[in-house]
Amino acid sequence: MDKNVNSIHLLVILCSLSLSFGQPHPLDPLTPSEISAIYTIIKSSQLASAINSTSFGFHYVGLEEPDKQTFLSWHSNPTAHPILPRQAFVILRAGGQTYELYVDITHSCIASQRVRFGNGYPVLNMEEQNAVTLLPFNYTPFVESVKKRGVELSDVICTTFTVGWYGERDGGRLIKLQCFVAGETANLYMRPVEGITILADLEAMEIVEYADRFVVPVPAAGGTDFRASRQMPPYGPRGNPVVVAQPEGKGFTVYGNVVRWANWAFHVSFDARAGLVISHARVRNEDNNDYRSVLYKGFVSELFVPYMDPSEEWYFKTFFDNGEYGFGPLSSSLEPLTDCPPNAEYMDGYYANGDGSPVHIPNVFCIFERYAGDPSWRHTEILIPGKVLLQSCLEKSFFFTIEYKIRNVLQYNINNKESTYMKNGSVVANCAAQSMENLHLAVTAEIGIDMQITEAREEVSLVVRTVATSGNYDYVLDWEFKTSGSIKVWLCMFCGLNLTYSFIITVQAGLTGMMEVRGTDYSHANEIRGEQHGELVAANTIGVYHDHYISYHLDLDIAGTTNSFVKANLKTVRVNGGKTPRKSYWTTVKETATTEADARVNFHTAAPAELLFVNPGVKTKLGNTVGYRLISSSAAATSLLTDDDYPQIRAAYTKKQLWVTPYNKRDKWVTGLYADQSHGDDNLAAWSMRNRSIENTDIVLWYTIGIHHIPSQEDFPLMPMLSCGFELRPFNFFDRNPLIKTQPFIKGRWAAT
Amino acid sequence: MDKNVNSIHLLVILCSLSLSFGQPHPLDPLTPSEISAIYTIIKSSQLASAINSTSFGFHYVGLEEPDKQTFLSWHSNPTAHPILPRQAFVILRAGGQTYELYVDITHSCIASQRVRFGNGYPVLNMEEQNAVTLLPFNYTPFVESVKKRGVELSDVICTTFTVGWYGERDGGRLIKLQCFVAGETANLYMRPVEGITILADLEAMEIVEYADRFVVPVPAAGGTDFRASRQMPPYGPRGNPVVVAQPEGKGFTVYGNVVRWANWAFHVSFDARAGLVISHARVRNEDNNDYRSVLYKGFVSELFVPYMDPSEEWYFKTFFDNGEYGFGPLSSSLEPLTDCPPNAEYMDGYYANGDGSPVHIPNVFCIFERYAGDPSWRHTEILIPGKVLLQSCLEKSFFFTIEYKIRNVLQYNINNKESTYMKNGSVVANCAAQSMENLHLAVTAEIGIDMQITEAREEVSLVVRTVATSGNYDYVLDWEFKTSGSIKVWLCMFCGLNLTYSFIITVQAGLTGMMEVRGTDYSHANEIRGEQHGELVAANTIGVYHDHYISYHLDLDIAGTTNSFVKANLKTVRVNGGKTPRKSYWTTVKETATTEADARVNFHTAAPAELLFVNPGVKTKLGNTVGYRLISSSAAATSLLTDDDYPQIRAAYTKKQLWVTPYNKRDKWVTGLYADQSHGDDNLAAWSMRNRSIENTDIVLWYTIGIHHIPSQEDFPLMPMLSCGFELRPFNFFDRNPLIKTQPFIKGRWAAT
Known part of the structure; x- marks a missing residue:
């Protein structure tokens, strides 16, 4: 808990068992x-x-x-x-x-x-945000500013921008407002009303600072709308539909909030700040023994999006989506058939609004079995034929080689133009007297259809999905469970709709201070002069550089709560002394992290290593320590801000992708419980400085996916999916590959026609 | 061309147009x-x-x-x-x-x-490999060795292992043989006959060196077979089938070898060394204008797998799968319904065997439309309601805010317990005299079902797949084309079947030189002593450490052949002078690679950068230079071998993930045209040393996916899919996101029932 908190415990006398809500699972979200x-x-x-x-x-x-x-x-x-x-x-x-x-x-x-008491404020609620965005419309200077720009006031929409913290003393719960013009388009983000800064007090509910520094035209609405109904020909390609169905029904069950599928069982719940929470995920052993725990809790702890334009209108745009806005109110109702496939089931979510009343989000999660057309494993064995009906006219002594080398012999026959060899075909070769050459022998063989062994299984996994929409961004957040024991965590990002809060660079020279640009309009790349902090993605529109850091709280409990973090470092060994023609090889040197300092990993600077989370007290039958390994994401950006910059102080954890802390029920939020206007004194990096022991104890993995975003024209007016993910993969957790005994589908029955 | 090649041109007089094979596409493979x-x-x-x-x-x-x-x-x-x-x-x-x-x-x-003339030998052919693997069975010392081990000779299968090059003088075309025991299992790789080394001459077709150094028992067959028919209960989970079908038919056409789908057109062919080759991939512009080129040619140039055990029996195991064995003969016939989904189409392949005769591989490729249940883009807009039928009893002056803030007003109503707010629901609130609080007003509103705008499209992509099976490994190689203009290249790896050519460590002390182990048997991790070069994955079975480097030849022709490679380096800028509360931001500094030296990139040591391939002569309407960017794979391992180690000299390119060379029709193979026993004088790294100009010219990107493989028990007896991929993504290639005008499916028609 925050050290600045003073406890004032009130004795409450009238506690009595008066309410009954049935008997929910102890981890179920509030009804x-x-x-x-x-x-x-x-x-x-x-x-x-x-x-x-x-x-x-x-x-x-x-x-x-x-x-x-x-x-x-x-x-x-x-x-x-x-x-x-x-x-x-x-x-x-x-x-x-x-x-x-x-x-x-x-x-x-x-x-x-x-x-x-202490720095920072709680998550904003929607009611106060809605109220504050209405203030400008009754604020004469703003109404004048809008009029001056020739914009209809009825087309204007304002929205809230958290102020961050830049070293100033506490001025209360402040918020900035930026306004946009909707009008003809649903893509309001493409039409900012620039030059105006509005600072409001959320509790006094009044505008406390207002400035109208310069006037620039609002970009035209044309070409910005994304709705199919607003598109004009020529249209893009329209694919033929691909249908997914499960004629034998779904393979998973949902009982309350507990999901069971294949060898997995886990609990799903909804939290106003985290959104989707996976709890108590357990996987069954191959021999159908008890479930063993893998992940006690997993959720998005924070989504940090800092922009890279230091100008007056932009410097503060360094959002903590979970900590400042909350993933609860940001969660979208999923659209059946587009957000999730036809075989999905849906769950609803509830959170309390600013007045304490429940808000219902229908379809806040979907759960479905994914089949993307891939095998989960396969092998073709060419050295051993499968079902071979063989009648040989061979010398007996070579029968055994022929039996296994039937493929070769047929290739020999090809040379003699007797038959066409087909790997999977059905071939009859005539017995004939032929010369023996290099032990290739003539055969009479009736070959069955399985001339080679190919064994494969379809990859079907279970996906739990939620979508968080934060202004112009949509994040599709998937948890994918595999029968192999892997958990794959996907982040599909759509910097939808002007990815960037487009910045109109049509400003008068010198006015912005930072934007040393001339002319009235950049409608072509040739016109750009000076530092632009982004890329020209449409006429008058700069996509501003920014990052996305999405941090996962992963309370791993590998076969129990007593875990350790082990780096299996890959080390080159130089070979001396002529014992071998090789001069080098690599091997692994395992290093168990004893304290938090050992467990701060930056993948860019760290030596190559396998990152293992093990239970030192539990062994496989073979004697290996059971564990899981982390396969990191290709999206592994770390922050490029200087350590002393305020947004960086507040999100100091973004300089490493991986941290491990001892389990503490209260440590959920990497930016601290009070993230709005926080000072960085209660974030993951601060906790880690205590350098507690993390060996052979209950530990939490904190993992951050990072993306530097340099916009391009394809990101306008919204961006195609950018997908990245990391994997928690069993490492000696099972005695062998649990997929081997997976039973194949009855394939023929459900083939396409 | 290799500088050591002497040309002997023969004048051939009798050239005449005598054969007619119809009129194939000029890039079609040989029939x-x-x-x-x-x-x-x-x-x-x-x-x-x-x-x-x-x-x-x-x-x-x-x-x-x-x-x-x-x-x-x-x-x-x-x-x-x-x-x-x-x-x-x-x-x-x-x-x-x-x-x-x-x-x-x-x-x-x-x-x-x-x-x-020169170092190295061509790809081995199957016929000579098949012949040479039969030699031991007629070689008395080997027959004695097998007898000594108590193994039935008829259960033994030998296979070929390339010898590499370790500084020795040319001794001709040599090959090593290792033998396994199949018997009760199809998983012969799990049952090596250890202690025997066999060296054969492929052209004399005789054994030239033979040693039987020590006897160890062959591991039992039990538990190694992977076939469903050989499994015993308890079985693993069996999922309910997920069916994929296309009721309106497939969305792509194949005319000869040219595939057309959505906005893409490309050519598919089969090569005996590369396997699948994608040629002349072009994408149409949004306005249905002409196709513009993206990729002139893409294929796997080499797959390098070095093992990390320097012992006598293992040091040479550093395979070049394409250069030594060829992906043609290694290509599997794909199994419908497991290797590819039911909606796949198949193509056949042909290559010439060692005798020059055509070999037919049915179903060597499959092509299918993938729908994994994901959206290609989506957005929910909460600030603007969709279809709202609004009847207001408001003060006129606030109508405009209510119109856009209808969601807020309804939330206000919630507070008054008049109605339940549902994001996607249908709500009627009664007009009532209510107090005005913070400009929240009461309304009478009939809200349509689209209270918020959500727009999304299903992600359907086109996949071209091939599977290369190299001994115990299966590689699923996908080229995925997206309507967004992206090409995603996937490598799904199955270190099937003892991932590792299992090494039986049950050896007598001192015999191997490198293996300082005691006892007769390691059946438990506790028993392991000394350097093992791998992990105990089953009783008596060490999974040996190894790497996989899969190198792609990517002849990008971005909107034409004249391209440049540009690194957009991300650079932190420190802000001074108090112009802004921020202390830092990042921006990009673009750097065009002028020569090959500029274009050798190791992602581990390079500063963060966006890697762009641009056509300096072609601009978007907005004036940006058209290009594609490379989104690298998370599997980005580089070699840890020392630079002077022989396998490293031969595969020197594995120290960088990315190289760019000027286009040269002959430079196809990163390990050189003659990879078997090569000396490293004709590989990608050697070409690059010429340091030619690569600016504003026809250039080729060489990209290597790298994986360090530390085996675990889950990899026994075969490994679940390990998937990785990189993406070539448009960067100012289009004037805007080409998906915006994509027409949605008629969703309702094909919903699951």
Whole structure:
């Protein structure tokens, strides 16, 4: 917990078991009824009567999970345990203060509460954002500014931009607004109203700073809309549909929030800040023994997007999407058939809005079995024929070679033009007296259709998907479970819709300070002069350089909670002394990370290594330590900002792709619990500085996918999918490849016609 | 061309247009008739009469393509050009010499021929390999060795291992043999007969060295077979089938070897050394204008697999799969429904065997449309409602904000418990007199079903697949074409079947020199002592450390042949002078590679950069230089062998992932035209040392995927798919995202039931 937090525990007397919501799984997210109950409990509490309740703002309402050991103990024998009480963690703003509350829903009381002191503010809620974006329309200088630009006020939409922190003293909960022109297009991001800066106070709900520094024309709407209905011919290609169906039904079951498929079982839930949360993922051993744990919890902890334009209008654009906006409100309702294939099932999500009321997002997740036309494994063996019906007229002594070399013999016959060799064909060669040459012998053979052995299995995996839409970006976030025991985590990014909050560089010289440009318009690359901080992607439109850092919290519990992080470093060995014609080879030198400092890895500078997460106390039958390995993403960018730059201080963890910390129930958010206007004193890098022991204990892997984005014209007006992912792959977790005993589908039945 | 080659041009008088094979596309591979015709032309030539023709060995027979400019000129107007003569390039061994022949098939003559001098030998052919593997069975010491081990001779299978080059003088075309025991299992690689070394001369066709150094038991067959029919219960999970079909038919056409799909057109062919070759890949512009070229030629140039055990039995195992064995003979007939999905079409391949006769591989390629359940792009816009039927009882002046903020207003209503807000739902809120708070107004609204705009398209791509099986390895090689203009090249690797040529470490102390192990058996990890060069993956079985380097020849012709390689280096800029609260940002500094030295990139040590291949002479309408960018693979290993080690000298290019050379029709093979026993004097690294100009000219990108493989038990007895790939992605090639005008499928029609 934040060291600056002072605890103010109130004794709450009236706790009693008064509510009943059935008996949910202890990890299930809060139900709408529970969210409403939490609201009622708080409104009727001593706290509420102490504060003017009308000014309550809810900034986080989420399940307070049971402690891991409590849960595991319950799970091992649910009937032997009493019902675990349902608790919620709530962050409120009231009377200019931040309150942290633990609400016991089962007993209908506030279990504890405290006022929170320290840097940073909680996640913004949608209600205050919606309200603040309406302020300009009643603010005369803004109305004048819009009029001056010749834009219809009714076409203008404003939206919120977090202010970050740049060394200033705390000025309260501030927000910047930027406005766009929709009008003829749904692609408002392409039509910014530039030159205006608006700073508002979210709690006073008023504009506190306003400037209109320069006027530039708003770009035309033409060509920016992405809707099919707005396109004009000539149209692009239209593919023939590819249909996916499961005539024998789906292969997975969803019971409550627990998903079971093939050898996997895991729990799915929804959190207002993380979005999709995978819990308690376990995989069954080959021999159908008990499930063994792999991942206790996995979710997106933060999505950091810093822009690279230091000008007055842009410098602060360094977003923490989870910590400032929350993936809950940003989650999209998935569109059946386009967001997910026809064989998907859907789940809904609920979160509390700023007033504490439940918000329903239908179809917030989809779950489906993916078959992309690939094999999960295959092998063709040419040295051993398969079903061969062989009648030989050979010298007996060579029969054995012929039996295995039938393919060769047929090739010999080809030379004699007797038959055409076909690897998979059916061939009859006549027995004939032929010369023996290099032990190639003539044969009479009836060859069955399986002249070579080919064995393969279709790769079908299970995908759990959610989509977070943050302004102009859409992130498709997949968790893919494989029967091989792998978990693959995919991030498909669409910098949709002007990828970049297009920056109109049509500015008057000197006005912006940073933009030393001339002329009124850049409609062609030839006209560009000076530093532009981006690429010309359309007329008058610069796609500004930026990064995406998406950080995953991965609480691995490999066959139990007691794990270690092992780097198997690849080391070149020079061979001396003429024992071998070789001069070198590589081998591995295993190094167990003892403290957090050993586990900060930058893939760019680290020597090549296999990164293993093992359970030192659990061995395979063969005696190997069970583990998983991390196969990193090709999208492995690390931050290029200087260490002393404010956004970098706040997101200091982005200089390494990998961190490992000891498990701490409270350490969920790499940018800290209070990310808005945070100072970097409660982020992953700060925790890691404690340099705690991480050997043979419960540890958490933090992994960050990083992308430097240099826009191109193809990213206009939205960008095609950019896909990247990392894999958690078993490494001596199983005694052998668990796929070998996978039974093939009955292939012929469902072939295409 | 190799500088050591002496040209001996023979004047061939009797060239006349005598053969007719219809009129193939100039890039079509040799047909079986053409292969037969080549054989006839050579057999009846002056060369054949000069040499004893019975000793002819064919080592390469492939299309000699027309020069690029000749082809492009023909292609621009085929009817205006005479038929391009069909030519073949042939490499023969005869009388202890290597001959290079250019055979004019159209005119039925040898156009030129020469004897080749220099280091290295051509690709082995299957016939000589098959013959040489039979030698041991007639070689008394081997028969005795097998008897000594208590193994049935009829269960033994021998196979060929190239010898490499370790500084020795040329000893002719040598090969090593290693023998395995099949017997009860199809997984012979798991049962090596260790302790025996056999060296044979491929042309004398005799064993020239034989040693039986130590006896170890052959591992048991149990548990090694991978065939479903050989598995015992308990079985693994069996998924429900996922069916793929295309009720409106396939979306691509194959005319001869030219494939057309969506906005793509390209040519597919088969080569005995490269396997699958993609030629003349072009993509249409958004406005349906002419196709523009992207990739003139793409294929696997080499697959290098060095093992890391320097012992006598292992040091030489550093395979060049293309250069020593050829991907032609290694190509598998694809199994419908497992290797490729039900909606695939298949193509056959032909190559010439060692006797010059055509070999037919049915189903050597498959082509299919892939739909993996993902969107190609999507966006949800929450700031603008879609179809909203709005009847307002608002103050007129705020109508415009309500119109766009309808979502907010409904959220306000939620607070008043009047209705449940649903993002995608249909909601009616009653007009009611409500207090105005923060400009939130009450409305009467009938909201259509599209309360938010979500627009998405299914991602359907076109895949061309081939599978190369090299002993225990299967490589699934995909070329995936996307409507976005991207080409994604996938390598799915199955280190099938003992991934590693398992090495039985049950050896007597000191015998191997390198293996300082004790005891008779390692059946548990605890027993392992000393350097093992691998991991214990099953009882008595070490999976030996090794690498895979798969090198692609990518002759990019971005909108024409005149291209440049540009590194857009990302550079941190420190901000001084207090103009901005930021202290840093990054920008790009573009650097055009002028010579080959500028274009040798090691991603591990290079600064972050966007790697662009551009056509400096072609601009978008906006004035940007058209180009493609390379998105590298996460599998980016570079070799850890020392520079002076012989395998490294021969594969020196494996220290960098990326090279660029000027186009040279003859530079196809990164390990040189004669890779077997090569000395490294004719490989990519050697060519690059000439440091030729590569600016604004026809250039070739050479890209190597690299994988260090540390085996685990999951890799036994074969390994689940390991997938990696790189992407060639348009960068200002199009004026905007070509997907925007893609027409959506008629979704409802083909939904799952």
